[in-house]
Amino acid sequence: MSASRLFEPLTLRGLTLKNRVVISPMCQYSAHEGFVTDWHVDHLASFARGGAGLVFVEATGIEARGRITHGCTGIWSEGHLPGMHRICEAIKRLGSVPAIQLAHAGRKGSAQRPWHGNDALTQEDFARGEMNWQTVAADAEPIFPHWPTPHALTIEEIGGVRDAFVRATKRALEAGFEVVEVHGAHGYLLNSFFSPLTNHRDDAYGGDAERRMRLPLEIAEAVRAVWPDEKPLFYRVSAVDDAEGGIELEDTVALAKELGARGVDVMDCSSGGIADDETADHAALGEGYQVPYAARVRAGAGIASMAVGLIHRPEHAEEIVANGSADLIAIGREALRDPHWALHAAEALGTDPEMTMWPEQYGWWLVRRKRAEGY
Amino acid sequence: MKGSALFSPLTLGSIALPNRIVVSPMCQYAAHEGHVSDWHRYHHASLAMGGSGLVFVEASAVERRGRITHGCTGLWSDGQIEGMRALVDIIHRHGARAALQIAHSGPKANTSRPWENGYKPLGPEQAARGETSWESVAPSALAAGEGWRVPRALTEDDLPALLNAYRHATRRAEAAGFDVLEVHGAHGYLLHCFLSPLANLRDDAYGGDLAGRMRFPLEVVEAVRAEWPEHKPLFYRTSCVDGIEGGLTMDDTVALAHELKARGVAALDCSSMGIQGATAVSGGVPKGEDYQVPYAERVRRETGLATVAVGLIRRPENAEEIVASGSADLVALGRGLLHDPFWPRRAAEALGVDPDMAGWPAPYGWWLVRRKRAEGF
Numbered sequence: 001m002s003a004s005r006l007f008e009p010l011t012l013r014g015l016t017l018k019n020r021v022v023i024s025p026m027c028q029y030s031a032h033e034g035f036v037t038d039w040h041v042d043h044l045a046s047f048a049r050g051g052a053g054l055v056f057v058e059a060t061g062i063e064a065r066g067r068i069t070h071g072c073t074g075i076w077s078e079g080h081l082p083g084m085h086r087i088c089e090a091i092k093r094l095g096s097v098p099a100i101q102l103a104h105a106g107r108k109g110s111a112q113r114p115w116h117g118n119d120a121l122t123q124e125d126f127a128r129g130e131m132n133w134q135t136v137a138a139d140a141e142p143i144f145p146h147w148p149t150p151h152a153l154t155i156e157e158i159g160g161v162r163d164a165f166v167r168a169t170k171r172a173l174e175a176g177f178e179v180v181e182v183h184g185a186h187g188y189l190l191n192s193f194f195s196p197l198t199n200h201r202d203d204a205y206g207g208d209a210e211r212r213m214r215l216p217l218e219i220a221e222a223v224r225a226v227w228p229d230e231k232p233l234f235y236r237v238s239a240v241d242d243a244e245g246g247i248e249l250e251d252t253v254a255l256a257k258e259l260g261a262r263g264v265d266v267m268d269c270s271s272g273g274i275a276d277d278e279t280a281d282h283a284a285l286g287e288g289y290q291v292p293y294a295a296r297v298r299a300g301a302g303i304a305s306m307a308v309g310l311i312h313r314p315e316h317a318e319e320i321v322a323n324g325s326a327d328l329i330a331i332g333r334e335a336l337r338d339p340h341w342a343l344h345a346a347e348a349l350g351t352d353p354e355m356t357m358w359p360e361q362y363g364w365w366l367v368r369r370k371r372a373e374g375y
Numbered sequence: 376m377k378g379s380a381l382f383s384p385l386t387l388g389s390i391a392l393p394n395r396i397v398v399s400p401m402c403q404y405a406a407h408e409g410h411v412s413d414w415h416r417y418h419h420a421s422l423a424m425g426g427s428g429l430v431f432v433e434a435s436a437v438e439r440r441g442r443i444t445h446g447c448t449g450l451w452s453d454g455q456i457e458g459m460r461a462l463v464d465i466i467h468r469h470g471a472r473a474a475l476q477i478a479h480s481g482p483k484a485n486t487s488r489p490w491e492n493g494y495k496p497l498g499p500e501q502a503a504r505g506e507t508s509w510e511s512v513a514p515s516a517l518a519a520g521e522g523w524r525v526p527r528a529l530t531e532d533d534l535p536a537l538l539n540a541y542r543h544a545t546r547r548a549e550a551a552g553f554d555v556l557e558v559h560g561a562h563g564y565l566l567h568c569f570l571s572p573l574a575n576l577r578d579d580a581y582g583g584d585l586a587g588r589m590r591f592p593l594e595v596v597e598a599v600r601a602e603w604p605e606h607k608p609l610f611y612r613t614s615c616v617d618g619i620e621g622g623l624t625m626d627d628t629v630a631l632a633h634e635l636k637a638r639g640v641a642a643l644d645c646s647s648m649g650i651q652g653a654t655a656v657s658g659g660v661p662k663g664e665d666y667q668v669p670y671a672e673r674v675r676r677e678t679g680l681a682t683v684a685v686g687l688i689r690r691p692e693n694a695e696e697i698v699a700s701g702s703a704d705l706v707a708l709g710r711g712l713l714h715d716p717f718w719p720r721r722a723a724e725a726l727g728v729d730p731d732m733a734g735w736p737a738p739y740g741w742w743l744v745r746r747k748r749a750e751g752f
Contacts, residue, residue: 028738042420115737336739360490361403362713369710
């Protein structure tokens with residue numbers, strides 16, 4: 001086996017991942033009232049068989065109004081547990097580790113599924129029975145003028161959100177997840193508190209950087225308190241808002257230090273989304289455009305980082321880990337295109353010449369075909 | 376969408392296939408007492424999500440002794456229907472049609488799983504954990520290879536019960552909801568042994584000349600066809616050549632194809648070899664890219680029977696050419712799809728079919744087409 005950093009195990013607290021390939025949380029908009037469907041099980045099982053070390057379940061609402069769309073998954077009730085348990089079992093059965101991203105959409109909730117328009121809900125959605133709900137945020141400002149206005153959370157209500165994160169974390173544990181990630185990026189609730197662009201509060205949760213950080217830190221602390229010590233906690237951040245007057249990289253380094261001090265193990269470094277759609281129709285961003293954020297957060301805050309965003313070539317992923325930019329590589333859309341991406345990457349990097357990383361049902365045949373036919 | 380033969384639909388009986396790509400039946404050795412497991416469910420889900428038009432469930436035994444290994448699936452009891460129905464539902468849910476291959480291993484029963492013992496016959500190690508060998512049956516008492524248990528030669532009195540096993544398995548396949556059924560007549564298993572002069576030394580009505588050797592396979596096809604709904608297609612997999620001196624040749628296969636066609640078989644799935652030796656495709660013909668396609672081409676040309684080409688097909692352009700040139704109606708991939716279950720989607724991309732990725736499931740395609748437009752990959 002040629003030495004590969006991408007396929008080196010990584011131990012985080014009591015959990016050892018077999019390699020550095022992570023399947024990024026990706027919304028499927030295929031749930032009903034937060035309940036996962038067969039689609040999710042099949043979708044996630046493919047990645048687990050495909051060799052990734054960690055497989056994330058998509059952004060999952062910690063309360064019903066914290067969903068992005070009517071199709072988002074949820075973990076706000078006990079009833080959601082059997083479906084989540086099924087997913088954990090499938091991922092483990094196929095040799096990987098299940099993780100879940102706990103999310104609150106904030107003012108970006110009550111939205112359409114991307115293929116229904118990727119905008120605020122319209123009459124067409126209402127006709128399907130998909131009505132608007134009252135969203136909440138740091139401020140009572142919609143993301144776009146034609147979107148419903150969110151309700152600015154009161155101090156008391158903020159406590160309720162924190163409690164919902166705690167209950168969701170307990171359920172994630174019960175369902176069998178090994179990793180929890182708090183979603184603090186892409187303009188959703190925690191991002192909206194952190195960013196000066198969307199937080200004009202003058203109470204304990206707004207104003208200077210310390211107060212804007214308060215809710216993210218309280219939630220990280222509360223989640224950490226109920227998430228077992230031996231299990232890792234991740235935090236996804238929009239490392240930069242990519243907007244005038246918004247969060248800059250050094251703000252994120254400061255946040256990462258505070259999160260690290262509260263027991264967050266990995267900073268998952270994305271960007272953008274505070275005032276627009278994060279990843280939909282846009283000009284070219286470029287391969288690995290967010291990697292420098294992961295590198296800076298890792299070096300500046302002394303915390304493990306995960307690089308994500310337009311990483312698709314195995315050699316590139318290998319290089320990111322090898323040069324110390326990140327500890328983990330999250331693969332998103334490329335895994336939708338190729339659920340066996342990790343196995344294919346190991347092949348491309350010469351890491352698995354005997355195809356022993358493959359399930360025996362597949363590898364036994366494939367290695368013999370390769371020896372005989374050269375492919 | 377650019378014209379592509381590979382991505383053109385095909386209707387067989389009442390079953391409309393969205394394209395010509397078939398997931399070949401591939402043993403997973405992951406069943407217990409013939410019952411499918413979670414492994415099969417996830418395996419078939421990915422294959423169906425990948426865009427193949429027809430997804431086969433592996434060789435499934437019509438009776439318990441007709442398994443190859445202790446890990447093979449079966450349809451010899453009603454209790455096995457439910458697991459199969461779950462596979463059909465999974466395959467349908469992702470937009471493909473579901474097929475089942477029914478099989479009897481004959482003298483190749485009692486094999487260890489390939490990764491346990493390299494496909495050798497069951498030994499003491501397997502017996503120690505309860506996987507003991509069982510009596511195998513064949514047209515003649517000839518072992519499949521050195522070191523193998525010698526099968527008992529079937530008497531004429533045994534044959535009606537075997538036909539019944541095929542009938543019952545067919546009925547169960549229908550109950551499970553499969554769209555297509557295939558009778559496995561290749562790779563040195565029971566029906567192939569009847570057909571090949573190398574394995575059939577009988578001097579009764581089921582041996583001797585080609586007509587005698589064909590007799591039992593054709594009786595099986597008649598029995599299955601009578602039980603299988605008329606509007607659903609029946610396939611037959613054959614080893615077109617034995618690749619060994621004195622074995623089956625293409626002339627024999629063309630003759631067989633005529634008889635199968637007359638009995639309502641809709642397509643001949645054209646594999647080869649395996650009559651002697653442990654592995655399914657052992658024999659003297661050199662293998663290489665699409666090496667079995669000429670068999671499918673000749674059967675189709677000379678008999679007008681639809682054919683399935685299979686074996687070492689992996690380049691999209693090659694698959695396209697096989698269908699476009701009329702060598703075969705369907706192209707089956709096996710290992711290529713284990714390696715990459717999304718091969719059909721990648722093939723569509725390579726062939727310039729579906730530039731807008733409209734054929735992808737919405738949660739995937741919506742993102743991927745936008746990435747492609749913006750980033751060029």
